[in-house]
Amino acid sequence: MDYVSALVPPVVMAVFFVSVIVIIVKSQGGPNKTKEDDAVDAAIARAESAKQTARPENV
Numbered sequence: 916m917d918y919v920s921a922l923v924p925p926v927v928m929a930v931f932f933v934s935v936i937v938i939i940v941k942s943q944g945g946p947n948k949t950k951e952d953d954a955v956d957a958a959i960a961r962a963e964s965a966k967q968t969a970r971p972e973n974v
C-alpha cells in the first residue's frame with residue numbers, strides 16, 4: 916500500500932495541471948477575445964501617450 920500513497924500526490928497534481936491547461940486553452944478566443952484585445956490595446960495606447968508626454972520628441 917505504500918506505493919499507492921506515493922503515487923497519489925503526483926497523480927493529483929498531474930490532473931490539476933492538465934485541467935488548468937485545458938481551461939486556459941478553452942478560454943482563448945471566442946466572445947472574450949475582442950474584449951481582451953481591446954483592453955490590451957487601450958493599455959498600450961495609454962502607455963505610449965504617457966511616454967510621449969513625459970519626453971517630448973522635438974527636443
